[in-house]
Amino acid sequence: MKWLWVVAFVAPTYTIPYNGTAGSTGDRGLALPNASLAHEGHYSCHHPGTGETWATVCLRLGYPPALPAVECWAISYPQAVNCSWVLVPEPLLDTDFVATYRHGVWRATEMGECVRTGPRSCSFGDVQMFSLTPYVVNVTAVNPLGAASRLLPFLLENIIKPDPPEDLRVSPIPGETKKLLLEWSPPGSWPFPEYFPLKYRIRYAREEGSVTKTIGPYEQTSYTLTGVRPGTLHHIQVAAKDFTDSGEFSAWSLPASGTPWMEP
Structure with missing residues (x-):
C-alpha cells in the first residue's frame, strides 16, 4: 500500500x-x-x-452568499436615493456585488446602475417626485460558491429619512435660571431646506436623572427649553423629519449639554 x-x-x-x-x-x-x-x-x-x-x-472556507438585506433611504431628497446592504451570515469569501435600479415593477420606464459609493453601498439620482410607480433596486451578491439576489421595491416619498441635524448648541439665557436656548442647523446632506423644510423633535434629560423627555415637532431651528432645573447640567439631542410627514425621523443628533444661567 x-x-x-x-x-x-x-x-x-x-x-x-x-x-x-x-x-x-x-x-x-x-x-x-x-x-x-x-x-x-x-x-x-x-x-x-x-x-x-x-x-x-x-x-478557502466559506459560504455561498445569503440574500442581501437591502435598505434604501432618500437622505438628500429629492436629489438622490442611497442604498446599503449586509449579508448574514458573512460568506467569509471574496464576494462581488452588482446593484441596479429600475423605475417600474413590470415595464420599467427607466433603468440604470446604482453607482457604488462604498463596498456595500450605492446611490442613484434623477428621481421623479410624487410618482406612484415604485422604484426597484436589485442587489446581487456573487462568490465562487454561488449567487443571491434581492429586489427592494419602494415609493420615493416613503423612504425619506434625513441625516441628523448638525451643530447643536445649548446656551444659557442671561437672567433666566430655568431656561436654555437650543440652536441647530439642518443636515448638510439635505439640499434645499428652504423649499423642502424639515420639522424637528427634541429630547433632553438631566445629568443625574434617568427620565428622558421628548417634545415637538417644531418647524424652527431654535427653541427655548423652559422649566429646567436651575444649576443642573442637561443633555440635549435633536432629530429631523420631512415637513409633510413623509418617511421617517432621522437618527438623533450628537448630544450637546448646557446649564441654565446662574446668579453671579
Whole structure:
C-alpha cells in the first residue's frame, strides 16, 4: 500500500500522512472532516519516494452568499436615493456585488446602475417626485460558491429619512435660571431646506436623572427649553423629519449639554 504525504503551508505548518483510506477520497484525495478556519492554506501532494509534487490546491472556507438585506433611504431628497446592504451570515469569501435600479415593477420606464459609493453601498439620482410607480433596486451578491439576489421595491416619498441635524448648541439665557436656548442647523446632506423644510423633535434629560423627555415637532431651528432645573447640567439631542410627514425621523443628533444661567 502506497503512502502519500500532504503538506499544508499554513500557520503553523504541518504534515498529514495518509494511505488512501481513512480521511481520504481515493488514491489521490484527502477529506478534512470538521474543517475550520485553522485549516485554510495551500496544500500540496508529494510522491513518497522522490518528493515530486503531484498537485497543489488552496483551501478557502466559506459560504455561498445569503440574500442581501437591502435598505434604501432618500437622505438628500429629492436629489438622490442611497442604498446599503449586509449579508448574514458573512460568506467569509471574496464576494462581488452588482446593484441596479429600475423605475417600474413590470415595464420599467427607466433603468440604470446604482453607482457604488462604498463596498456595500450605492446611490442613484434623477428621481421623479410624487410618482406612484415604485422604484426597484436589485442587489446581487456573487462568490465562487454561488449567487443571491434581492429586489427592494419602494415609493420615493416613503423612504425619506434625513441625516441628523448638525451643530447643536445649548446656551444659557442671561437672567433666566430655568431656561436654555437650543440652536441647530439642518443636515448638510439635505439640499434645499428652504423649499423642502424639515420639522424637528427634541429630547433632553438631566445629568443625574434617568427620565428622558421628548417634545415637538417644531418647524424652527431654535427653541427655548423652559422649566429646567436651575444649576443642573442637561443633555440635549435633536432629530429631523420631512415637513409633510413623509418617511421617517432621522437618527438623533450628537448630544450637546448646557446649564441654565446662574446668579453671579
